[in-house]
Amino acid sequence: MGCAVVGGGPAGMMLGLLLARAGVQVAVLEKHGDFLRDFRGDTVHASTIRLIDELGLGAGFRDLPQSRLNNVAVPVPGAGLVTLAAFDSLKPPYNYVAMMPQWDFLDFLASAAAAEPTFTLLMESEATGLEFDGGRVTGVRYRATGNGAADAEQVLHADVVVAADGRHSVLRQAAGIRAREYPVPFDAWWFKLPRRASEKGEVAGVVPSLGDRDALIALNRTDYYQMGYLAPKGSDARIRENGVEQFRRRVAALRPDLADRVDSIHTLADLHWLDVRLNRLPRWYIDGFLCIGDAAHAMSPAGGVGINLAIQDAVAAAERLAPDLRQGHVRTTTLAAIQRRRRMPTVVVQTVQRIMHRVVFVPLFAGTLSGKTLTGAAAGNGLSIQRILFFFLRHNPVVKRVLPRVVAIGPRPEHAPGFARPLTLRPPTKLGAMTSPTDTAVDTAAARARLLELIKELAVVRGKVILSSGAEADYYIDLRRITLHHEASKLVGQVMLALADDAGIDFECAGGLTMGADPVGTAVMHAAVDAGRTVDAFVVRKAQKSYGMGRQVEGPAVEGRKVLVLEDTSTTGGSALTAVEGVRKAGGNVVAVAVIVDRDTGAKEKIEAETGVPYLFAFGKDELGLD
Numbered sequence: 001m002g003c004a005v006v007g008g009g010p011a012g013m014m015l016g017l018l019l020a021r022a023g024v025q026v027a028v029l030e031k032h033g034d035f036l037r038d039f040r041g042d043t044v045h046a047s048t049i050r051l052i053d054e055l056g057l058g059a060g061f062r063d064l065p066q067s068r069l070n071n072v073a074v075p076v077p078g079a080g081l082v083t084l085a086a087f088d089s090l091k092p093p094y095n096y097v098a099m100m101p102q103w104d105f106l107d108f109l110a111s112a113a114a115a116e117p118t119f120t121l122l123m124e125s126e127a128t129g130l131e132f133d134g135g136r137v138t139g140v141r142y143r144a145t146g147n148g149a150a151d152a153e154q155v156l157h158a159d160v161v162v163a164a165d166g167r168h169s170v171l172r173q174a175a176g177i178r179a180r181e182y183p184v185p186f187d188a189w190w191f192k193l194p195r196r197a198s199e200k201g202e203v204a205g206v207v208p209s210l211g212d213r214d215a216l217i218a219l220n221r222t223d224y225y226q227m228g229y230l231a232p233k234g235s236d237a238r239i240r241e242n243g244v245e246q247f248r249r250r251v252a253a254l255r256p257d258l259a260d261r262v263d264s265i266h267t268l269a270d271l272h273w274l275d276v277r278l279n280r281l282p283r284w285y286i287d288g289f290l291c292i293g294d295a296a297h298a299m300s301p302a303g304g305v306g307i308n309l310a311i312q313d314a315v316a317a318a319e320r321l322a323p324d325l326r327q328g329h330v331r332t333t334t335l336a337a338i339q340r341r342r343r344m345p346t347v348v349v350q351t352v353q354r355i356m357h358r359v360v361f362v363p364l365f366a367g368t369l370s371g372k373t374l375t376g377a378a379a380g381n382g383l384s385i386q387r388i389l390f391f392f393l394r395h396n397p398v399v400k401r402v403l404p405r406v407v408a409i410g411p412r413p414e415h416a417p418g419f420a421r422p423l424t425l426r427p428p429t430k431l432g433a434m435t436s437p438t439d440t441a442v443d444t445a446a447a448r449a450r451l452l453e454l455i456k457e458l459a460v461v462r463g464k465v466i467l468s469s470g471a472e473a474d475y476y477i478d479l480r481r482i483t484l485h486h487e488a489s490k491l492v493g494q495v496m497l498a499l500a501d502d503a504g505i506d507f508e509c510a511g512g513l514t515m516g517a518d519p520v521g522t523a524v525m526h527a528a529v530d531a532g533r534t535v536d537a538f539v540v541r542k543a544q545k546s547y548g549m550g551r552q553v554e555g556p557a558v559e560g561r562k563v564l565v566l567e568d569t570s571t572t573g574g575s576a577l578t579a580v581e582g583v584r585k586a587g588g589n590v591v592a593v594a595v596i597v598d599r600d601t602g603a604k605e606k607i608e609a610e611t612g613v614p615y616l617f618a619f620g621k622d623e624l625g626l627d
């Protein structure tokens with residue numbers, strides 16, 4: 001076996017799927033017989049949705065029953081419902097958090113992985129320990145608990161064992177790795193309250209209400225409210241001693257609007273206690289063994305970002321493990337590289353959570369924080385750190401932009417490794433283009449999102465610069481760094497092809513003025529061929545060649561054929577116009593001009609007026625943050 005993953009949660013299943021797509025033998029061991037468990041994190045964050053699109057699974061994912069969380073709001077006395085994180089301010093389509101039962105999400109990942117021949121899912125297989133050879137882990141010991149075979153311990157040998165078995169990881173203990181604990185002031189108790197049909201249309205959101213020494217959050221789900229009661233650590237025994245009636249009264253006091261249904265909490269056995277922990281391992285690995293997700297760093301539920309972080313760990317791990325696993329030996333330096341990659345986002349998120357604990361939860365449980373404190377409505381309430389923070393959360397434009405991003409996307413989001421992405425886009429048919437974008441659109445959305453990120457990261461250069469036209473500008477987009485880039489080139493082809501298809505442009509040749517347009521033309525040609533179409537590329541020289549064939553337009557003849565003129569970017573539109581003129585002289589029928597980035601400097605108007613064909617662009621300067 002290449003890789004044995006222990007724990008069929010979001011991180012374990014994602015890692016299994018990605019490694020299987022790399023063609024590596026991988027087994028995921030899950031101790032339960034199904035994924036059905038209440039009150040696991042039921043969020044799928046924006047960066048995970050983007051990842052799913054990149055894996056070509058977006059259409060199936062969107063078919064799953066789910067609701068969208070568009071914001072996080074707090075009701076504050078005197079200020080109404082205050083939105084703290086408006087996800088819908090993020091760029092679509094990744095501008096929400098999907099809420100769905102985690103078992104649906106895990107079933108979905110499991111069925112995608114089952115399509116890969118190198119993937120095995122071992123349900124009812126409980127890991128009990130590690131197998132060592134010298135100091136190196138060489139496998140995992142486990143017990144199959146199904147079919148009454150509970151006591152037969154077996155060994156699964158693997159090049160690497162990955163523990164994705166959560167906060168109480170059995171395997172990390174077996175590896176002798178100990179976590180560093182940070183104090184957490186509270187625990188959480190999850191339960192459900194019914195949601196009436198008449199309430200279905202209400203804002204989907206997370207609605208917290210603060211008490212004097214406790215708090216209640218409500219997650220609006222399709223036909224119920226998922227309630228989280230928060231109280232000081234160590235309160236579980238007291239809550240249970242006080243009995244169900246007192247607990248119902250407390251819930252009713254915190255959410256009077258839900259008081260009419262607290263009877264649905266039949267007994268305190270309906271409360272699911274979460275012993276909240278915040279910790280992380282100083283070292284996530286030993287030879288042959290790696291921890292990811294909560295096994296490497298238990299997260300507080302504050303912000304609800306633990307699942308996303310765990311999935312991102314899985315992606316980073318898959319990307320780095322796959323090459324080693326293909327060679328049959330996982331180097332310890334590779335495991336160290338995975339920890340290096342994921343440590344920063346972990347530390348950032350945990351630090352934010354620890355600040356939230358200190359600033360919100362400690363005073364809350366000391367009885368010095370309530371909704372009134374935040375707005376200053378409480379008598380004798382001066383400027384407090386909470387009021388200042390609350391003011392910033394509501395009014396500071398940078399905080400208002402950054403907060404939804406931190407929650408929905410997270411620091412250092414990961415992208416699907418090339419080996420896990422679908423090989424080609426589906427060939428669009430004329431009928432398909434007219435009816436629904438289905439799979440093609442979903443894949444294109446992922447390609448477009450990734451390309452945009454690469455352009456921002458690699459091509460945008462700020463500072464004074466002289467342009468081709470002689471004009472001076474404050475920024476330059478060096479798209480050659482994109483069109484000649486190992487990952488971006490392919491995306492350029494896919495995105496530009498989809499751009500023309502979406503505009504209903506039918507073409508047989510693609511190219512433009514050398515040299516910016518050259519790699520764009522070949523990328524489009526390859527994307528078209530991948531999609532089962534025949535498109536040739538061409539190059540328009542800046543001047544006609546004075547010897548040889550004496551041509552200005554090089555490549556298979558464009559004469560009598562439908563031509564898409566391409567550019568990487570345009571400012572005055574002069575280069576694209578030269579290309580159109582060259583193609584027309586060579587007898588080509590120009591059907592459109594398309595550029596990757598438009599600088600919004602009048603090129604569109606000029607080109608459309610002078611050539612009479614549409615001018616398309618994949619990205620505007622506003623999308624690059626250059627507005």
Ligand SMILES: O=P(O)(O)OC[C@H]1O[C@H](OP(=O)(O)OP(=O)(O)O)[C@H](O)[C@@H]1O
Nearest residue numbers: 468514515516569570571572573574575
């Ligand atoms: O719309 P325009 O004002 O024509 O400006 C845009 C052109 O400028 C750049 O090329 P450049 O002229 O620098 O030449 P190169 O492709 O040979 O590098 C770019 O690749 C476009 O072709």
Ligand SMILES: O=C(O)c1cc(=O)[nH]c(=O)[nH]1
Nearest residue numbers: 467468476477478569571
């Ligand atoms: O106008 C240009 O010369 C120009 C602008 C730009 O952003 N990028 C580029 O390659 N050329």
